[in-house]
Amino acid sequence: xxxxxxxxxxxxxxxxxxxxxxxxxxxxxxxxxxxxxxxxxxxxxxxxxxxxxxxxxxxxxxxxxxxxxxxxxxxxxxxxxxxxxxxxxxxxxxxxxxxxxxxxxxxxxxxxxxxxxxxxxxxxxxxxxxxxxxxxxxxxxxxxxxxxxxxxxxxxxxxxxxxxxxxxxxxxxxxxxxxxxxxxxxxxxxxxxxxxxxxxxxxxxxxxxxxxxxxxxxxxxxxxxxxxxxxxxxxxxxxxxxxxxxxxxxxxxxxxxxxxxxxxxxxxxxxxxxxxxxxxxxxxxxxxxxxxxxxxxxxxxxxxxxxxxxxxxxxxxxxxxxxxxxxxxxxxxxxxxxxxxxxxxxxxxxxxxxxxxxxxxxxxxxxxxxxxxxxxxxxxxxxxxxxxxxxxxxxxxxxxxxxxxxxxxxxxxxxxxxxxxxxx
Amino acid sequence: xxxxxxxxxxxxxxxxxxxxxxxxxxxxxxxxxxxxxxxxxxxxxxxxxxxxxxxxxxxxxxxxxxxxxxxxxxxxxxxxxxxxxxxxxxxxxxxxxxxxxxxxxxxxxxxxxxxxxxxxxxxxxxxxxxxxxxxxxxxxxxxxxxxxxxxxxxxxxxxxxxxxxxxxxxxxxxxxxxxxxxxxxxxxxxxxxxxxxxxxxxxxxxxxxxxxxxxxxxxxxxxxxxxxxxxxxxxxxxxxxxxxxxxxxxxxxxxxxxxxxxxxxxxxxxxxxxxxxxxxxxxxxxxxxxxxxxxxxxxxxxxxxxxxxxxxxxxxxxx
Numbered sequence: 001x002x003x004x005x006x007x008x009x010x011x012x013x014x015x016x017x018x019x020x021x022x023x024x025x026x027x028x029x030x031x032x033x034x035x036x037x038x039x040x041x042x043x044x045x046x047x048x049x050x051x052x053x054x055x056x057x058x059x060x061x062x063x064x065x066x067x068x069x070x071x072x073x074x075x076x077x078x079x080x081x082x083x084x085x086x087x088x089x090x091x092x093x094x095x096x097x098x099x100x101x102x103x104x105x106x107x108x109x110x111x112x113x114x115x116x117x118x119x120x121x122x123x124x125x126x127x128x129x130x131x132x133x134x135x136x137x138x139x140x141x142x143x144x145x146x147x148x149x150x151x152x153x154x155x156x157x158x159x160x161x162x163x164x165x166x167x168x169x170x171x172x173x174x175x176x177x178x179x180x181x182x183x184x185x186x187x188x189x190x191x192x193x194x195x196x197x198x199x200x201x202x203x204x205x206x207x208x209x210x211x212x213x214x215x216x217x218x219x220x221x222x223x224x225x226x227x228x229x230x231x232x233x234x235x236x237x238x239x240x241x242x243x244x245x246x247x248x249x250x251x252x253x254x255x256x257x258x259x260x261x262x263x264x265x266x267x268x269x270x271x272x273x274x275x276x277x278x279x280x281x282x283x284x285x286x287x288x289x290x291x292x293x294x295x296x297x298x299x300x301x302x303x304x305x306x307x308x309x310x311x312x313x314x315x316x317x318x319x320x321x322x323x324x325x326x327x328x329x330x331x332x333x334x335x336x337x338x339x340x341x342x343x344x345x346x347x348x349x350x351x352x353x354x355x356x357x358x359x360x361x362x363x364x365x366x367x368x369x370x371x372x373x374x375x376x377x378x379x380x381x382x383x384x385x386x387x388x389x390x391x392x393x394x395x396x397x398x399x400x401x402x403x404x405x406x407x408x409x410x411x412x413x414x415x416x417x418x419x420x421x422x423x424x
Numbered sequence: 425x426x427x428x429x430x431x432x433x434x435x436x437x438x439x440x441x442x443x444x445x446x447x448x449x450x451x452x453x454x455x456x457x458x459x460x461x462x463x464x465x466x467x468x469x470x471x472x473x474x475x476x477x478x479x480x481x482x483x484x485x486x487x488x489x490x491x492x493x494x495x496x497x498x499x500x501x502x503x504x505x506x507x508x509x510x511x512x513x514x515x516x517x518x519x520x521x522x523x524x525x526x527x528x529x530x531x532x533x534x535x536x537x538x539x540x541x542x543x544x545x546x547x548x549x550x551x552x553x554x555x556x557x558x559x560x561x562x563x564x565x566x567x568x569x570x571x572x573x574x575x576x577x578x579x580x581x582x583x584x585x586x587x588x589x590x591x592x593x594x595x596x597x598x599x600x601x602x603x604x605x606x607x608x609x610x611x612x613x614x615x616x617x618x619x620x621x622x623x624x625x626x627x628x629x630x631x632x633x634x635x636x637x638x639x640x641x642x643x644x645x646x647x648x649x650x651x652x653x654x655x656x657x658x659x660x661x662x663x664x665x666x667x668x669x670x671x672x673x674x675x676x677x678x679x680x681x682x683x684x685x686x687x688x689x690x691x692x693x694x695x696x697x698x699x700x701x702x703x704x705x706x707x708x709x710x711x712x713x714x715x716x717x718x719x720x721x722x723x724x725x726x727x728x729x730x731x732x733x734x735x736x737x738x739x740x741x742x743x
């Protein structure tokens with residue numbers, strides 16, 4: 001057992017010491033902070049009052065209402081320009097050059113017929129901003145509607161009341177009750193978890209393959225198997241590399257938890273104004289979800305690292321490994337391809353089926369759990385199928401590995417692999 | 425030297441497909457011996473050693489190490505093994521590599537570290553412990569590998585072609601280490617096809633060819649039994665006068681001309697004295713005439729000959 005422990009420690013220490021580990025471990029939290037803080041900061045630069053002009057071509061009181069509407073909520077700062085009879089083209093040319101000189105974002109043209117036809121025009125640099133255009137439209141709609149009502153003699157108090165702005169929040173309901181988490185946050189969390197599961201399982205399994213291949217290529221394998229049984233070596237390798245994966249996920253998880261817990265401190269650090277910070281929703285992560293992520297990572301990693309170990313044991317060069325790993329990679333890929341479909345309908349039939357297939361369940365199930373509720377019986381069934389598959393695959397993989405590590409030269413075919421697995 | 429052998433191989437056979445790599449081979453290595461496993465390329469030396477080490481399992485026959493049949497891996501703490509193909513983890517530090525390999529032999533971490541530093545110092549690598557293996561020259565890497573083989577102070581060293589690819593300085597270093605360990609009581613088994621090296625260090629030899637044993641035993645006895653009568657002759661001048669005599673098959677069975685001198689195997693029943701008389705009478709000016717032991721190389725060539733040469737195992741890489 002001490003021998004296995006020596007292998008575990010070697011795999012762990014050599015990896016944790018590597019530059020690759022350091023960079024990816026640090027980049028994780030940096031990425032989290034960037035995706036949290038950046039939108040808030042951008043909301044700041046985008047959310048400040050935009051300086052625009054309103055060109056009034058004899059629209060009368062409608063122009064007053066529009067200015068009021070636009071300036072409530074501090075979204076716009078409006079310069080009012082009144083065009084004299086026949087002076088509109090000159091005023092437009094002048095405003096256009098102000099836009100070009102970056103003095104204003106753009107200008108809104110309101111004419112005498114606007115009230116009748118409901119047509120107005122906006123020219124500006126920011127017409128591609130969906131948010132700005134939506135704000136302009138809703139302000140114009142409100143102003144036109146209020147002006148029409150007023151001119152028909154509706155009580156000004158009623159008109160005032162009709163101005164009510166609405167804002168709708170969407171909250172996710174789960175079995176535990178309303179979570180207080182918005183649908184965007186749940187979606188975002190599910191997406192990140194799915195991506196991290198895929199990357200972690202893939203990268204660490206490939207690490208096992210590289211480690212197997214390195215021992216073959218350097219020929220040190222022969223010294224090792226004269227002291228350890230091949231299974232002990234493989235076991236130590238898988239555990240050691242897996243421990244690195246757990247450590248990295250632990251660091252990332254702790255960073256995420258810290259970010260959620262101390263979000264105000266983080267936002268303060270980047271000088272994000274409070275009302276913009278409030279726009280950013282951070283998801284809540286429950287212990288159940290954490291447990292599921294860990295369980296599926298461990299089993300998924302065991303499954304794929306065993307298969308990648310076989311790839312490493314049956315090839316002799318890096319380029320052969322590139323080719324030989326394709327079938328295993330292809331096996332993992334469907335788990336990624338159905339990502340959007342599963343996120344769209346986490347309780348749908350596709351999600352059910354994919355969640356039970358052991359090659360994909362390690363990616364699909366945590367996504368589903370993050371995006372909606374998954375019945376415990378289904379989780380249990382999925383984990384059981386996965387665990388049985390892991391045992392079977394590891395058993396076969398260990399037998400192929402044992403023979404493969406001492407073979408060089410031509411790559412074995414499927415028939416030969418079966419023969420190796422059957423050999424006593 | 426106790427009487428029970430440290431290695432006892434009985435009738436082992438290993439086939440790879442239709443190819444018989446080793447056929448009913450038996451041998452025994454006494455404790456404390458420096459044992460040379462000799463044979464041409466493809467004779468089955470590496471396959472035999474791998475079966476000794478429990479890396480591959482014989483199809484037939486038994487291997488007993490230290491008096492039992494549990495296999496090399498069970499005794500790995502007492503065995504140092506240097507495989508034919510060398511290699512170390514390239515990115516790993518030298519000291520860490522040595523400690524790790526010793527740990528896989530069951531040496532506790534602290535002791536492994538202490539011994540590794542000691543050995544590195546002894547082989548002039550003291551300052552390289554914290555360097556990565558790939559930063560070392562090839563010669564230095566070979567030394568590191570020797571250390572890894574011997575660090576855990578095994579009672580039995582099994583070295584597969586240890587001198588292949590070594591420069592003269594490392595060859596000398598390794599020879600010194602082997603002699604040193606042998607004096608300290610370590611049993612050493614090594615394979616080689618370099619007969620001059622084997623002749624200088626071995627006290628026991630086993631020659632195999634085409635997977636079968638040709639002969640084995642203590643070196644002196646092998647020479648006595650299989651050698652015949654050999655003389656070395658060298659001439660100062662008049663060599664041509666001697667040629668008819670040394671090429672007379674009634675007198676000389678075989679002649680190896682090494683340029684400076686010739687090694688002659690006398691025909692059965694011919695005494696060196698009678699050859700000397702003939703040469704003196706021929707008026708060739710003798711510089712040297714010496715009754716010598718046959719060289720191991722001569723015996724090897726005689727016994728293995730052309731019959732022993734065969735193409736390498738078609739699945740050689742699997743040996």
